[in-house]
Amino acid sequence: DQQVKQNSPSLSVQEGRISILNCDYTNSMFDYFLWYKKYPAEGPTFLISISSIKDKNEDGRFTVFLNKSAKHLSLHIVPSQPGDSAVYFCAASDASGTYKYIFGTGTRLKVLA
Amino acid sequence: DAGVIQSPRHEVTEMGQEVTLRCKPISGHNSLFWYRQTMMRGLELLIYFNNNVPIDDSGMPEDRFSAKMPNASFSTLKIQPSEPRDSAVYFCASSFYPGDEQFFGPGTRLTVL
Numbered sequence: 001d002q003q004v005k006q007n008s009p010s011l012s013v014q015e016g017r018i019s020i021l022n023c024d025y026t027n028s029m030f031d032y033f034l035w036y037k038k039y040p041a042e043g044p045t046f047l048i049s050i051s052s053i054k055d056k057n058e059d060g061r062f063t064v065f066l067n068k069s070a071k072h073l074s075l076h077i078v079p080s081q082p083g084d085s086a087v088y089f090c091a092a093s094d095a096s097g098t099y100k101y102i103f104g105t106g107t108r109l110k111v112l113a
Numbered sequence: 114d115a116g117v118i119q120s121p122r123h124e125v126t127e128m129g130q131e132v133t134l135r136c137k138p139i140s141g142h143n144s145l146f147w148y149r150q151t152m153m154r155g156l157e158l159l160i161y162f163n164n165n166v167p168i169d170d171s172g173m174p175e176d177r178f179s180a181k182m183p184n185a186s187f188s189t190l191k192i193q194p195s196e197p198r199d200s201a202v203y204f205c206a207s208s209f210y211p212g213d214e215q216f217f218g219p220g221t222r223l224t225v226l
Contacts, residue, residue: 043204043217099211105155
């Protein structure tokens with residue numbers, strides 16, 4: 001039972017355009033959400049996060065949007081660069097519970113030069 | 114800062130053999146996590162420790178899997194006996210405290226023939 005779902009296994013975007021990666025969750029107790037980025041043969045690295053008290057968090061080219069009523073979050077990358085090509089994992093946690101992260105299956109982003 | 118260290122990076126073994134994966138967390142981090150990455154299920158949390166004590170092992174798939182953290186700077190994940198379906202990439206991660214940003218190691222790619 002996947003509590004965090006990334007329904008698009010892959011995405012290709014032209015350099016300079018916007019990349020939008022989507023993530024859905026089912027557990028209404030989740031109150032903290034994160035995106036991790038993973039290059040081949042490396043471990044995932046933290047990219048950006050958002051608390052459930054916000055609906056948007058921005059860090060440079062990366063913006064995460066949270067829609068609590070729809071249990072949906074998205075990561076926007078503008079403008080996309082070839083170096084952004086990686087696998088992106090969405091994760092959620094319940095800060096009032098065990099704090100563990102529940103990850104999605106990942107979306108492989110390919111930015112075409 | 115050496116980051117999270119995992120060994121070996123690659124392990125190939127035959128079905129029925131014992132496999133031991135090792136992890137050295139970042140110095141000063143009090144929480145340690147073991148994850149398994151597969152195409153079908155993404156990043157799954159197997160077990161996590163806080164202050165060397167196992168807090169949540171609900172993700173450990175079977176009794177064939179066991180994990181220990183004898184001290185703050187070392188943890189092992191053991192599979193005995195190993196099976197082909199255990200083939201995956203296993204990541205170790207650490208954080209200052211539960212809920213804080215997790216830093217991942219490079220992973221161990223396990224192949225069970």
